[in-house]
Amino acid sequence: MLNFIRRDRPRQVVKKKITLKHIARELDVSISTVSKALKNSDEISQDTKEKVQAFARLYNYKPNNIAISLKNKRTKNIGVIIPDIVHHFFTTVFRGIEQYANEKGYNVIVCVSDESFDKEVINMEMLANGSIDGFIMALSAETQKRNDFNHLREVTEQGIPLVLFDRVTDEIDCDKVLIDDEQAAFDATARLIRSGKRHVALFTTEGYLNVSSKREQGYRKALVAEGLPVEEALILRLPYQFEEESLSEAFFRERRFDAVLCVNEIFAVRGMRLAQGMGYRVPEDISFIGFTDGLLSRYASPSLTSVAQHGERMGAVAAEMLIEKVEQEYDETDRKSYRTEIIPSSLVERESTALG
Amino acid sequence: MLNFIRRDRPRQVVKKKITLKHIARELDVSISTVSKALKNSDEISQDTKEKVQAFARLYNYKPNNIAISLKNKRTKNIGVIIPDIVHHFFTTVFRGIEQYANEKGYNVIVCVSDESFDKEVINMEMLANGSIDGFIMALSAETQKRNDFNHLREVTEQGIPLVLFDRVTDEIDCDKVLIDDEQAAFDATARLIRSGKRHVALFTTEGYLNVSSKREQGYRKALVAEGLPVEEALILRLPYQFEEESLSEAFFRERRFDAVLCVNEIFAVRGMRLAQGMGYRVPEDISFIGFTDGLLSRYASPSLTSVAQHGERMGAVAAEMLIEKVEQEYDETDRKSYRTEIIPSSLVERESTALG
DNA sequence: TATTAACACGAAACCGTTTTCGATAGCCCC
């Protein structure tokens, strides 16, 4: 009597999803027969198959994902944990992940750690209990600062694949995908010097971020490589969300530099603006290069030469590495070996640097 | 013999998750006893409870989410489908969703429709088979253009709660949360006029986007309300990702306008730049107001007066509405009534408009 | 005519929980 169409809700007919059991009942066969018929198993007669398949189509049968996950012990979900989502770089990486994952039939569960260690841990634990087949993550600032990676260790010890990107740690053995931050900073700095600049300043963040320090290293090495002194006074460490004033005007007024490498777009754009406000010309008097080639770089005036980090590529690679691990988990009794991929970045030249 | 610790992997001990069954075996009690003991049921003796709980703690037992989902027919996941993720507004909305959902113990699965109807449909179908308890979505451009909402209808008919935000449709009966686009455009336009501008131009997108046309309406009404003529020649329809040239210089050279309302940041920033390049002063000669108060508005020079849309608020409200529906689904034999919430936007005044 | 193989299907176990409904044992009481 088609009793799976519930009509007990008052004014709205709710067509509940139908199950194998319903089909079996209606067609007076067993559940296993239905299951096999839908998979076109040759155990089942042509006749029965057609009956079942027609019925299933008619009532739009779709197998329940949860039940399949439980049976297969695979969810086809991957968990992504990032420090922030309102952030151009992470967003582009996420897009790369989502695209690749989707192609492969995976869904993506995102959690935002908000740069907090606790949230990172909680989110991981939530997802690690069967909700996902693997993790892709960038560590929160707090986690990097505390140097506590037990939550990661727990997960990998359980055999759950993990891919770290951008904000990684050496403490954990897993796949990683990185930006060549040091190299990029090196190249950008060298590029400034070769265009005739002699005093290159660095605007970086104060604090613990791995990436900033790598960029600083590249900057230093480039100076040395080009035979220039590292002038510590030209390295300005700014608070993350700094206000106009903190980019001290005095620093500009003295102006003992003719070019600036900035570890992000915002520092660069604000720097340019301050410089222009004080009558300097960009790039003639001061050149600027930023990191993170986002909207700001493109639309600033002058437009900003910037290190493009190809986040989307990074995300795709991370997803590829993860899914490979997830799927091999079930083939070979694996030999685990972990890779670290470096995603090359490139310098997008715009108006804030004079063409050397 | 603690046989749930598998040591058959070569060099890496894999501590597989333990289950009720394992605990039961080790402690020589039944699965039901273990389950009850862990829930502190008073059916179970203090003795047994302590034994079980201690064991569970020791081996870090956590119930399997998938199994629980199957049993409860609730996943504690919500599905979010948005047209794009590398997009400031959607990203902020997502953040609002994620935060609220997380507080309530829900996880968020994101799918990007990429403005494609087909992807939207596929993603919905994927998730609708048990993976999520409800949907939050903004329609893809193609969906809006085709006016085909059967996929939404299917889902709601199955009794799956749905909340639409920003890009919505009247065709579907469900909760909605909207920006007061028309009002915001009205206010912004009025604001320009009251500051003494008499010829306000509009830079909008060509095409079907619901939001753009609402903003245009508000713009038109404001002109009328202020007793000014609507000059069609001052309405410029630009391709979505337009290049410098397309914002025709001629339009600026004639300059039959002294203020511009732009339906997004990018149009505004490019407009300002072009204007400045041609020697006009902003805001003295031409004032600018944009929509979407993002990084560009903040860091442009001059900084851009912009309509802030409070995406985070919007996301939080959407999540709240959805979760309410999801949870009531299981209480009352519901009286479904759908709400439409309007999230007020506000004008963030910056340098691109003269203080009226 | 007895044996056997192919065919078509169903029973049951399983994935990991929760929960209902006994069932057993010990104890008190009359």
Place this chain on the structure above:
DNA sequence: GGGGCTATCGAAAACGGTTTCGTGTTAATA
């Protein structure tokens, strides 16, 4: 000493699938 309680636990069904392993029927073969 039997009836009734309570305390403590286990069996089993259920969620919705997949899959292994029968099993009964029929037809082909010796």
